[in-house]
Amino acid sequence: xxxxxxxEASERILNxxxxxxxxxxxxxxxxxxxxxxxHSYIHVDAEGARTAALEAKAEIDAGNWRGPLHxxxxxxxxxxxxxxxxxxxxxxxxxxxxPRQDCDLVRRLKAxxxxxxxxxxxxxxxxxxxxxxxDLPFPTARNPWDTxxxxxxxxxxxxxxxxxxxxxxxxxxxxxGSVRLPAAATGTVGIIPTxxxxxxxxxxPNCWSLDNPGPFTWTIADSxxxxxxxxxxxxxxxxxxxxxxxxxxxxxxxxxxxxxTDVGPGMPEPDAxxxxxxxxxxxxxRGLGIDLVETRLPVAPATCFAATSIIGPAESAxxxxxxxxxxxxxxxxxxxxxxxxxxxxxxxxxxxxxxxRQLVADAIEHLMNAFDALVTFGALHVSPHxxxxxxxxxxxxxxxxxxxxxxxxPALIQCTGYTDAGLPLHWQIVANRGDEASIYRLAGAxxxxxPWRDRRPDL
Amino acid sequence: xxxxxxxEPFDIKPFARIHGLERLSPQHLARMAxxxxxxxxxxxxxxxxxxxxxxxxxxxxxxxSTS
Numbered sequence: 001x002x003x004x005x006x007x008e009a010s011e012r013i014l015n016x017x018x019x020x021x022x023x024x025x026x027x028x029x030x031x032x033x034x035x036x037x038x039h040s041y042i043h044v045d046a047e048g049a050r051t052a053a054l055e056a057k058a059e060i061d062a063g064n065w066r067g068p069l070h071x072x073x074x075x076x077x078x079x080x081x082x083x084x085x086x087x088x089x090x091x092x093x094x095x096x097x098x099p100r101q102d103c104d105l106v107r108r109l110k111a112x113x114x115x116x117x118x119x120x121x122x123x124x125x126x127x128x129x130x131x132x133x134x135d136l137p138f139p140t141a142r143n144p145w146d147t148x149x150x151x152x153x154x155x156x157x158x159x160x161x162x163x164x165x166x167x168x169x170x171x172x173x174x175x176x177g178s179v180r181l182p183a184a185a186t187g188t189v190g191i192i193p194t195x196x197x198x199x200x201x202x203x204x205p206n207c208w209s210l211d212n213p214g215p216f217t218w219t220i221a222d223s224x225x226x227x228x229x230x231x232x233x234x235x236x237x238x239x240x241x242x243x244x245x246x247x248x249x250x251x252x253x254x255x256x257x258x259x260x261t262d263v264g265p266g267m268p269e270p271d272a273x274x275x276x277x278x279x280x281x282x283x284x285x286r287g288l289g290i291d292l293v294e295t296r297l298p299v300a301p302a303t304c305f306a307a308t309s310i311i312g313p314a315e316s317a318x319x320x321x322x323x324x325x326x327x328x329x330x331x332x333x334x335x336x337x338x339x340x341x342x343x344x345x346x347x348x349x350x351x352x353x354x355x356x357r358q359l360v361a362d363a364i365e366h367l368m369n370a371f372d373a374l375v376t377f378g379a380l381h382v383s384p385h386x387x388x389x390x391x392x393x394x395x396x397x398x399x400x401x402x403x404x405x406x407x408x409x410p411a412l413i414q415c416t417g418y419t420d421a422g423l424p425l426h427w428q429i430v431a432n433r434g435d436e437a438s439i440y441r442l443a444g445a446x447x448x449x450x451p452w453r454d455r456r457p458d459l
Numbered sequence: 460x461x462x463x464x465x466x467e468p469f470d471i472k473p474f475a476r477i478h479g480l481e482r483l484s485p486q487h488l489a490r491m492a493x494x495x496x497x498x499x500x501x502x503x504x505x506x507x508x509x510x511x512x513x514x515x516x517x518x519x520x521x522x523x524s525t526s
Binding site: 361 | 480482483484494495497498499506507513
Protein backbone atom coordinates (compact mmCIF):
# COMPACT_ATOMS: atom_id res chain seq x y z
CA UNK A 1 0.00 0.00 0.00
CA UNK A 2 1.24 3.49 -0.83
CA UNK A 3 1.90 5.54 2.33
CA UNK A 4 -0.99 7.87 3.12
CA UNK A 5 -0.59 11.62 3.22
CA UNK A 6 -1.82 13.70 6.15
CA UNK A 7 -4.86 14.74 4.15
CA GLU A 8 -5.69 11.21 2.98
CA ALA A 9 -5.21 9.67 6.41
CA SER A 10 -7.33 12.34 8.08
CA GLU A 11 -10.15 11.93 5.55
CA ARG A 12 -10.12 8.17 5.97
CA ILE A 13 -10.25 8.45 9.75
CA LEU A 14 -13.21 10.78 9.47
CA ASN A 15 -15.10 8.53 7.04
CA UNK A 16 -14.37 5.48 9.17
CA UNK A 17 -12.38 3.49 6.60
CA UNK A 18 -9.24 3.49 8.72
CA UNK A 19 -8.44 3.88 12.42
CA UNK A 20 -5.46 5.38 14.27
CA UNK A 21 -4.54 1.81 15.20
CA UNK A 22 -4.40 0.85 11.50
CA UNK A 23 -2.21 3.87 10.80
CA UNK A 24 0.22 3.15 13.63
CA UNK A 25 0.41 -0.53 12.67
CA UNK A 26 1.00 0.46 9.04
CA UNK A 27 3.92 2.71 10.06
CA UNK A 28 5.35 0.03 12.36
CA UNK A 29 5.09 -2.54 9.56
CA UNK A 30 6.82 -0.13 7.21
CA UNK A 31 9.57 0.51 9.77
CA UNK A 32 10.06 -3.24 10.20
CA UNK A 33 10.21 -3.73 6.45
CA UNK A 34 12.52 -0.91 5.37
CA UNK A 35 14.22 0.89 8.24
CA UNK A 36 17.21 -1.45 8.34
CA UNK A 37 17.96 -0.11 4.85
CA UNK A 38 17.26 3.60 5.39
CA HIS A 39 17.85 4.18 9.14
CA SER A 40 15.24 6.90 9.45
CA TYR A 41 14.75 6.24 13.18
CA ILE A 42 17.06 6.40 16.18
CA HIS A 43 14.32 5.24 18.55
CA VAL A 44 10.87 3.74 17.90
CA ASP A 45 8.26 3.72 20.69
CA ALA A 46 5.93 1.03 19.37
CA GLU A 47 4.19 0.44 22.68
CA GLY A 48 3.62 4.13 23.37
CA ALA A 49 2.31 4.67 19.85
CA ARG A 50 -0.11 1.75 20.08
CA THR A 51 -1.41 3.01 23.44
CA ALA A 52 -1.91 6.49 22.03
CA ALA A 53 -3.65 5.01 18.98
CA LEU A 54 -6.13 3.14 21.18
CA GLU A 55 -6.87 6.36 23.07
CA ALA A 56 -7.28 8.32 19.83
CA LYS A 57 -9.66 5.73 18.41
CA ALA A 58 -11.76 5.79 21.58
CA GLU A 59 -11.96 9.58 21.49
CA ILE A 60 -12.89 9.69 17.81
CA ASP A 61 -15.45 6.90 18.21
CA ALA A 62 -16.99 8.91 21.05
CA GLY A 63 -17.36 11.91 18.74
CA ASN A 64 -14.46 13.87 20.17
CA TRP A 65 -12.46 14.43 16.99
CA ARG A 66 -9.76 17.01 17.73
CA GLY A 67 -8.92 18.02 14.18
CA PRO A 68 -7.07 16.88 11.05
CA LEU A 69 -4.02 15.50 12.89
CA HIS A 70 -6.04 13.37 15.31
CA UNK A 71 -4.78 9.79 15.17
CA UNK A 72 -1.96 10.49 12.69
CA UNK A 73 1.53 9.04 13.36
CA UNK A 74 4.46 11.47 13.30
CA UNK A 75 8.09 11.46 14.40
CA UNK A 76 10.59 14.12 15.44
CA UNK A 77 14.28 14.76 14.92
CA UNK A 78 16.24 13.56 17.92
CA UNK A 79 17.05 17.09 19.06
CA UNK A 80 13.40 17.46 20.14
CA UNK A 81 12.60 16.53 23.75
CA UNK A 82 9.77 14.02 24.20
CA UNK A 83 8.83 12.83 27.67
CA UNK A 84 10.14 9.35 28.42
CA UNK A 85 11.99 8.93 25.12
CA UNK A 86 15.76 8.98 24.71
CA UNK A 87 17.02 12.36 23.47
CA UNK A 88 20.53 11.71 22.18
CA UNK A 89 20.84 14.20 19.33
CA UNK A 90 23.05 11.40 17.94
CA UNK A 91 25.84 12.28 20.36
CA UNK A 92 27.82 9.98 22.64
CA UNK A 93 27.68 12.79 25.17
CA UNK A 94 23.89 12.48 25.49
CA UNK A 95 23.39 8.72 25.51
CA UNK A 96 21.10 7.87 28.43
CA UNK A 97 19.45 11.30 28.45
CA UNK A 98 15.69 10.87 28.85
CA PRO A 99 13.75 14.11 29.31
CA ARG A 100 10.71 14.21 31.55
CA GLN A 101 8.84 16.78 29.49
CA ASP A 102 7.78 17.22 25.90
CA CYS A 103 9.16 20.13 23.96
CA ASP A 104 6.52 22.68 23.06
CA LEU A 105 5.95 21.42 19.51
CA VAL A 106 5.53 17.80 20.60
CA ARG A 107 3.12 18.99 23.27
CA ARG A 108 1.13 20.93 20.66
CA LEU A 109 1.07 17.99 18.26
CA LYS A 110 -0.06 15.59 20.98
CA ALA A 111 -2.75 18.09 21.97
CA UNK A 112 -3.90 18.04 18.34
CA UNK A 113 -4.24 14.27 18.68
CA UNK A 114 -1.15 13.26 16.66
CA UNK A 115 0.71 10.11 17.74
CA UNK A 116 4.45 10.23 18.35
CA UNK A 117 6.17 7.17 16.84
CA UNK A 118 9.72 7.95 17.90
CA UNK A 119 12.89 9.94 17.31
CA UNK A 120 14.50 10.46 13.93
CA UNK A 121 18.10 10.43 12.75
CA UNK A 122 20.12 13.62 12.86
CA UNK A 123 23.64 14.87 12.56
CA UNK A 124 25.19 15.24 16.02
CA UNK A 125 23.45 18.10 17.85
CA UNK A 126 21.85 19.00 14.51
CA UNK A 127 25.13 20.21 13.14
CA UNK A 128 27.61 19.13 10.51
CA UNK A 129 29.73 20.17 7.58
CA UNK A 130 28.16 17.92 4.95
CA UNK A 131 30.65 15.10 5.42
CA UNK A 132 29.90 11.66 6.84
CA UNK A 133 32.65 10.39 9.13
CA UNK A 134 31.00 7.26 10.56
CA ASP A 135 31.85 8.33 14.12
CA LEU A 136 28.38 8.89 15.62
CA PRO A 137 26.40 6.49 17.83
CA PHE A 138 23.66 5.78 15.27
CA PRO A 139 23.95 4.94 11.58
CA THR A 140 23.61 7.56 8.89
CA ALA A 141 20.15 7.76 7.35
CA ARG A 142 19.98 6.78 3.68
CA ASN A 143 18.00 8.25 0.85
CA PRO A 144 15.02 6.03 0.00
CA TRP A 145 15.26 7.05 -3.68
CA ASP A 146 18.74 5.48 -3.79
CA THR A 147 20.12 4.05 -0.58
CA UNK A 148 23.68 4.69 -1.74
CA UNK A 149 22.91 8.39 -1.54
CA UNK A 150 22.71 10.88 1.30
CA UNK A 151 19.30 12.24 2.36
CA UNK A 152 20.59 15.69 3.37
CA UNK A 153 21.30 17.04 6.82
CA UNK A 154 20.99 17.81 9.52
CA UNK A 155 17.38 16.55 9.82
CA UNK A 156 18.59 13.39 8.09
CA UNK A 157 15.78 11.08 9.20
CA UNK A 158 12.83 13.43 8.76
CA UNK A 159 12.76 13.63 4.96
CA UNK A 160 13.54 9.92 4.73
CA UNK A 161 10.67 8.99 7.06
CA UNK A 162 8.09 10.96 5.10
CA UNK A 163 9.32 9.86 1.66
CA UNK A 164 9.54 6.21 2.71
CA UNK A 165 6.31 6.23 4.73
CA UNK A 166 7.77 5.32 8.12
CA UNK A 167 5.86 8.35 9.46
CA UNK A 168 2.94 10.27 7.98
CA UNK A 169 4.69 13.55 8.77
CA UNK A 170 7.81 14.58 10.63
CA UNK A 171 9.40 17.53 12.40
CA UNK A 172 12.94 18.80 11.90
CA UNK A 173 14.94 21.93 12.55
CA UNK A 174 16.89 24.29 10.31
CA UNK A 175 19.75 26.70 11.00
CA UNK A 176 21.02 27.38 7.49
CA GLY A 177 19.34 24.57 5.58
CA SER A 178 18.73 21.56 7.84
CA VAL A 179 15.03 21.26 6.95
CA ARG A 180 15.34 22.41 3.36
CA LEU A 181 18.31 20.23 2.33
CA PRO A 182 16.71 16.95 3.48
CA ALA A 183 13.44 17.97 1.84
CA ALA A 184 15.36 18.70 -1.37
CA ALA A 185 17.18 15.37 -1.30
CA THR A 186 14.12 13.26 -0.52
CA GLY A 187 11.47 14.96 -2.67
CA THR A 188 9.40 15.95 0.35
CA VAL A 189 7.90 19.31 1.33
CA GLY A 190 9.94 21.09 3.96
CA ILE A 191 9.20 24.58 5.25
CA ILE A 192 10.84 26.96 7.64
CA PRO A 193 8.18 29.45 8.69
CA THR A 194 8.77 32.99 9.81
CA UNK A 195 11.06 32.69 12.85
CA UNK A 196 8.97 32.82 15.99
CA UNK A 197 6.01 31.15 14.28
CA UNK A 198 7.08 27.81 15.80
CA UNK A 199 8.35 27.41 19.33
CA UNK A 200 11.94 26.33 19.94
CA UNK A 201 11.28 25.51 23.59
CA UNK A 202 12.63 22.05 24.37
CA UNK A 203 14.62 21.68 21.14
CA UNK A 204 18.37 21.36 21.67
CA PRO A 205 19.80 24.59 20.25
CA ASN A 206 22.42 24.68 17.53
CA CYS A 207 22.55 28.44 16.93
CA TRP A 208 20.18 30.61 18.94
CA SER A 209 19.96 33.44 16.44
CA LEU A 210 19.23 31.24 13.39
CA ASP A 211 17.51 28.05 14.59
CA ASN A 212 14.03 27.49 13.19
CA PRO A 213 11.94 24.30 13.37
CA GLY A 214 9.81 23.06 10.50
CA PRO A 215 7.56 20.22 9.33
CA PHE A 216 8.21 17.64 6.61
CA THR A 217 5.23 16.33 4.66
CA TRP A 218 4.46 14.73 1.31
CA THR A 219 2.11 17.42 0.01
CA ILE A 220 1.64 21.16 0.27
CA ALA A 221 -1.81 20.80 1.85
CA ASP A 222 -0.26 18.49 4.46
CA SER A 223 2.40 21.06 5.28
CA UNK A 224 -0.21 23.79 5.68
CA UNK A 225 -2.32 21.54 7.88
CA UNK A 226 0.58 20.77 10.21
CA UNK A 227 1.65 24.41 10.39
CA UNK A 228 -1.90 25.46 11.17
CA UNK A 229 -1.96 23.02 14.07
CA UNK A 230 1.28 24.11 15.72
CA UNK A 231 1.68 27.81 14.91
CA UNK A 232 2.08 30.06 17.91
CA UNK A 233 -1.10 32.11 18.08
CA UNK A 234 0.16 34.44 20.76
CA UNK A 235 2.56 35.99 18.24
CA UNK A 236 2.06 39.50 16.94
CA UNK A 237 0.89 38.33 13.52
CA UNK A 238 -0.94 35.21 14.62
CA UNK A 239 -2.66 33.56 11.65
CA UNK A 240 -6.35 32.82 11.72
CA UNK A 241 -7.21 29.16 12.40
CA UNK A 242 -6.66 27.07 9.24
CA UNK A 243 -5.34 30.14 7.40
CA UNK A 244 -2.53 28.17 5.77
CA UNK A 245 -4.67 25.21 4.69
CA UNK A 246 -7.25 27.56 3.24
CA UNK A 247 -4.55 29.24 1.13
CA UNK A 248 -3.96 25.98 -0.75
CA UNK A 249 -6.21 26.00 -3.78
CA UNK A 250 -6.79 29.73 -3.83
CA UNK A 251 -6.52 31.54 -7.16
CA UNK A 252 -2.93 32.51 -7.95
CA UNK A 253 -3.59 34.73 -10.95
CA UNK A 254 -2.47 38.21 -10.05
CA UNK A 255 0.20 37.15 -7.57
CA UNK A 256 3.39 39.15 -7.87
CA UNK A 257 6.13 36.54 -8.19
CA UNK A 258 9.87 37.14 -8.56
CA UNK A 259 12.27 34.56 -9.91
CA UNK A 260 16.01 34.30 -9.44
CA THR A 261 17.75 32.08 -11.98
CA ASP A 262 21.19 33.69 -11.68
CA VAL A 263 22.75 32.08 -8.61
CA GLY A 264 25.24 34.89 -8.21
CA PRO A 265 29.01 35.34 -8.26
CA GLY A 266 31.20 32.58 -6.91
CA MET A 267 28.51 29.93 -7.08
CA PRO A 268 28.64 26.91 -9.39
CA GLU A 269 25.91 26.47 -11.96
CA PRO A 270 23.00 24.26 -10.85
CA ASP A 271 22.99 20.67 -12.13
CA ALA A 272 21.65 20.63 -15.69
CA UNK A 273 18.58 18.57 -14.75
CA UNK A 274 17.89 20.85 -11.76
CA UNK A 275 18.04 23.91 -14.03
CA UNK A 276 15.84 22.29 -16.68
CA UNK A 277 13.21 21.32 -14.09
CA UNK A 278 13.32 24.88 -12.73
CA UNK A 279 12.67 26.35 -16.17
CA UNK A 280 9.89 23.85 -16.83
CA UNK A 281 8.35 24.75 -13.48
CA UNK A 282 8.38 28.42 -14.39
CA UNK A 283 6.52 27.55 -17.60
CA UNK A 284 3.89 25.81 -15.47
CA UNK A 285 3.47 28.96 -13.37
CA ARG A 286 3.22 31.12 -16.52
CA GLY A 287 0.60 28.70 -17.81
CA LEU A 288 -1.35 29.30 -14.61
CA GLY A 289 -1.48 32.99 -15.46
CA ILE A 290 1.35 34.42 -13.41
CA ASP A 291 3.67 37.11 -14.71
CA LEU A 292 7.12 36.25 -13.43
CA VAL A 293 9.66 39.01 -12.84
CA GLU A 294 13.32 38.10 -13.15
CA THR A 295 15.37 39.65 -10.38
CA ARG A 296 18.68 39.12 -8.59
CA LEU A 297 19.62 38.33 -5.05
CA PRO A 298 20.61 41.70 -3.52
CA VAL A 299 23.48 40.10 -1.59
CA ALA A 300 26.17 37.72 -2.74
CA PRO A 301 25.69 34.21 -1.36
CA ALA A 302 29.39 34.25 -0.42
CA THR A 303 28.78 37.20 1.90
CA CYS A 304 25.99 35.27 3.56
CA PHE A 305 28.16 32.16 3.96
CA ALA A 306 30.93 34.22 5.51
CA ALA A 307 28.51 35.63 8.08
CA THR A 308 27.01 32.25 8.99
CA SER A 309 30.48 30.68 9.10
CA ILE A 310 31.23 33.04 11.98
CA ILE A 311 27.83 33.14 13.68
CA GLY A 312 27.14 29.38 13.57
CA PRO A 313 30.40 28.05 15.03
CA ALA A 314 30.61 30.83 17.63
CA GLU A 315 27.11 30.20 18.96
CA SER A 316 27.58 26.42 18.86
CA ALA A 317 30.82 26.76 20.81
CA UNK A 318 28.95 28.77 23.42
CA UNK A 319 26.08 26.26 23.56
CA UNK A 320 28.33 23.19 23.77
CA UNK A 321 31.30 24.68 25.63
CA UNK A 322 31.04 22.12 28.41
CA UNK A 323 31.17 19.15 26.01
CA UNK A 324 34.25 20.53 24.25
CA UNK A 325 35.99 21.20 27.54
CA UNK A 326 35.14 17.94 29.26
CA UNK A 327 34.51 15.30 26.57
CA UNK A 328 36.20 16.34 23.32
CA UNK A 329 37.02 12.72 22.43
CA UNK A 330 33.33 11.80 22.60
CA UNK A 331 32.36 14.32 19.94
CA UNK A 332 32.21 13.39 16.28
CA UNK A 333 34.71 15.02 13.93
CA UNK A 334 32.25 17.40 12.27
CA UNK A 335 30.87 18.81 15.51
CA UNK A 336 34.24 18.97 17.27
CA UNK A 337 35.75 20.77 14.30
CA UNK A 338 32.96 23.32 14.40
CA UNK A 339 33.36 23.86 18.15
CA UNK A 340 37.12 24.25 17.81
CA UNK A 341 36.55 26.83 15.10
CA UNK A 342 33.89 28.56 17.14
CA UNK A 343 36.24 28.79 20.12
CA UNK A 344 38.59 30.82 17.93
CA UNK A 345 36.06 33.41 16.76
CA UNK A 346 36.71 36.91 18.10
CA UNK A 347 33.73 38.71 19.63
CA UNK A 348 34.47 41.62 17.29
CA UNK A 349 34.07 39.37 14.24
CA UNK A 350 30.91 37.78 15.64
CA UNK A 351 29.37 41.22 16.10
CA UNK A 352 30.50 42.24 12.61
CA UNK A 353 28.75 39.15 11.25
CA UNK A 354 25.55 40.03 13.10
CA UNK A 355 25.74 43.59 11.76
CA UNK A 356 26.17 42.11 8.30
CA ARG A 357 23.15 39.91 8.92
CA GLN A 358 20.99 42.96 9.53
CA LEU A 359 22.13 44.52 6.26
CA VAL A 360 21.39 41.26 4.41
CA ALA A 361 17.98 41.08 6.05
CA ASP A 362 17.18 44.68 5.16
CA ALA A 363 18.23 44.18 1.52
CA ILE A 364 16.17 41.01 1.09
CA GLU A 365 13.19 42.55 2.86
CA HIS A 366 13.38 45.52 0.48
CA LEU A 367 13.37 43.12 -2.47
CA MET A 368 10.54 41.00 -1.09
CA ASN A 369 8.33 44.00 -0.38
CA ALA A 370 7.71 44.34 -4.12
CA PHE A 371 6.46 40.75 -4.45
CA ASP A 372 4.14 38.18 -2.91
CA ALA A 373 6.62 35.36 -3.41
CA LEU A 374 10.02 34.57 -4.84
CA VAL A 375 11.02 31.36 -6.61
CA THR A 376 14.65 30.32 -6.78
CA PHE A 377 16.94 27.35 -6.37
CA GLY A 378 17.48 25.60 -3.06
CA ALA A 379 20.40 23.20 -3.35
CA LEU A 380 22.17 23.38 -6.69
CA HIS A 381 22.88 19.66 -6.82
CA VAL A 382 20.92 16.45 -6.43
CA SER A 383 21.40 14.09 -3.50
CA PRO A 384 25.09 13.04 -3.32
CA HIS A 385 26.63 9.61 -2.99
CA UNK A 386 27.24 8.75 0.66
CA UNK A 387 30.86 9.06 1.68
CA UNK A 388 31.97 10.56 -1.63
CA UNK A 389 33.84 13.83 -1.24
CA UNK A 390 33.59 16.55 -2.46
CA UNK A 391 30.12 15.52 -3.69
CA UNK A 392 28.81 15.39 -0.09
CA UNK A 393 29.97 18.82 1.02
CA UNK A 394 29.12 20.41 -2.35
CA UNK A 395 25.50 19.35 -1.87
CA UNK A 396 25.43 21.02 1.53
CA UNK A 397 27.41 24.14 0.67
CA UNK A 398 26.31 25.00 -2.89
CA UNK A 399 22.87 26.36 -2.07
CA UNK A 400 20.74 29.50 -2.02
CA UNK A 401 19.34 28.63 1.40
CA UNK A 402 21.52 30.73 3.71
CA UNK A 403 20.38 34.19 2.56
CA UNK A 404 16.82 33.49 3.68
CA UNK A 405 17.98 32.07 7.00
CA UNK A 406 19.81 35.33 7.64
CA UNK A 407 16.90 37.45 6.44
CA UNK A 408 14.33 35.56 8.56
CA UNK A 409 11.94 34.93 5.68
CA PRO A 410 9.73 31.83 5.43
CA ALA A 411 10.94 29.42 2.76
CA LEU A 412 9.66 26.11 1.41
CA ILE A 413 11.23 23.35 -0.66
CA GLN A 414 9.03 21.68 -3.26
CA CYS A 415 9.72 18.79 -5.65
CA THR A 416 9.91 19.85 -9.31
CA GLY A 417 10.39 16.43 -10.87
CA TYR A 418 13.02 13.71 -11.05
CA THR A 419 16.32 13.10 -12.79
CA ASP A 420 16.67 10.38 -15.39
CA ALA A 421 18.17 8.31 -12.56
CA GLY A 422 15.04 8.86 -10.47
CA LEU A 423 16.36 11.40 -7.96
CA PRO A 424 14.12 14.27 -6.78
CA LEU A 425 14.62 17.79 -8.12
CA HIS A 426 13.30 20.87 -6.36
CA TRP A 427 12.97 24.59 -6.03
CA GLN A 428 12.66 27.02 -3.13
CA ILE A 429 9.72 29.39 -2.64
CA VAL A 430 10.13 32.37 -0.31
CA ALA A 431 7.54 34.88 0.93
CA ASN A 432 7.39 37.94 3.08
CA ARG A 433 7.68 37.54 6.83
CA GLY A 434 4.39 36.40 8.28
CA ASP A 435 2.98 35.46 4.86
CA GLU A 436 3.45 31.69 4.64
CA ALA A 437 -0.03 31.66 3.09
CA SER A 438 1.39 33.05 -0.17
CA ILE A 439 3.91 30.21 -0.30
CA TYR A 440 1.16 27.65 0.18
CA ARG A 441 -1.05 29.37 -2.40
CA LEU A 442 1.64 29.32 -5.08
CA ALA A 443 3.12 25.91 -4.22
CA GLY A 444 -0.34 24.36 -3.98
CA ALA A 445 -1.23 25.54 -7.48
CA UNK A 446 2.05 24.19 -8.89
CA UNK A 447 1.56 20.86 -7.16
CA UNK A 448 -1.98 20.53 -8.51
CA UNK A 449 -0.71 21.18 -12.04
CA UNK A 450 2.10 18.62 -11.95
CA PRO A 451 2.31 14.83 -11.43
CA TRP A 452 5.25 14.71 -9.02
CA ARG A 453 3.28 13.57 -5.95
CA ASP A 454 2.16 10.40 -7.69
CA ARG A 455 5.59 8.81 -7.40
CA ARG A 456 7.13 7.27 -4.28
CA PRO A 457 10.47 5.59 -3.61
CA ASP A 458 10.52 1.91 -4.53
CA LEU A 459 12.12 0.25 -1.54
CA UNK B 460 60.00 39.13 -1.18
CA UNK B 461 58.25 38.66 2.12
CA UNK B 462 54.54 37.96 2.09
CA UNK B 463 53.25 40.34 4.73
CA UNK B 464 49.98 38.40 4.92
CA UNK B 465 51.65 35.09 5.69
CA UNK B 466 50.71 33.99 9.18
CA GLU B 467 53.31 32.90 11.70
CA PRO B 468 52.84 29.45 13.29
CA PHE B 469 50.36 29.95 16.10
CA ASP B 470 51.11 28.30 19.45
CA ILE B 471 47.64 27.15 20.32
CA LYS B 472 48.50 25.39 23.59
CA PRO B 473 48.54 28.51 25.83
CA PHE B 474 45.36 29.78 24.16
CA ALA B 475 43.58 26.49 24.78
CA ARG B 476 44.84 26.30 28.36
CA ILE B 477 43.66 29.77 29.39
CA HIS B 478 40.27 29.06 27.83
CA GLY B 479 39.75 25.83 29.78
CA LEU B 480 40.39 23.43 26.92
CA GLU B 481 43.03 21.36 28.73
CA ARG B 482 41.49 18.06 27.66
CA LEU B 483 42.09 18.58 23.97
CA SER B 484 44.44 15.93 22.60
CA PRO B 485 47.58 16.84 20.62
CA GLN B 486 45.61 16.02 17.47
CA HIS B 487 42.79 18.36 18.50
CA LEU B 488 45.29 21.11 19.29
CA ALA B 489 46.99 20.61 15.95
CA ARG B 490 43.65 20.92 14.21
CA MET B 491 42.84 24.04 16.23
CA ALA B 492 46.16 25.58 15.24
CA UNK B 493 45.35 24.78 11.62
CA UNK B 494 41.95 26.42 11.95
CA UNK B 495 43.14 29.56 13.75
CA UNK B 496 44.47 31.51 10.76
CA UNK B 497 41.47 30.46 8.66
CA UNK B 498 39.01 31.74 11.26
CA UNK B 499 40.96 34.97 11.62
CA UNK B 500 40.96 35.42 7.86
CA UNK B 501 37.24 34.66 7.69
CA UNK B 502 36.58 37.25 10.37
CA UNK B 503 38.50 39.84 8.38
CA UNK B 504 36.38 39.14 5.29
CA UNK B 505 33.15 40.18 7.03
CA UNK B 506 32.36 43.64 5.67
CA UNK B 507 32.25 46.34 8.35
CA UNK B 508 29.29 48.69 7.91
CA UNK B 509 30.60 52.26 7.61
CA UNK B 510 27.91 53.66 9.86
CA UNK B 511 28.32 53.06 13.59
CA UNK B 512 24.52 53.20 13.86
CA UNK B 513 24.29 49.92 11.90
CA UNK B 514 23.65 47.69 14.90
CA UNK B 515 23.84 43.89 15.01
CA UNK B 516 20.78 41.92 13.97
CA UNK B 517 18.37 41.27 16.78
CA UNK B 518 15.71 38.61 16.56
CA UNK B 519 13.04 40.96 17.86
CA UNK B 520 13.97 43.65 15.34
CA UNK B 521 13.98 41.18 12.44
CA UNK B 522 10.52 40.03 13.36
CA UNK B 523 9.22 43.51 14.13
CA SER B 524 7.85 42.10 17.32
CA THR B 525 5.57 44.36 19.31
CA SER B 526 5.87 42.24 22.41
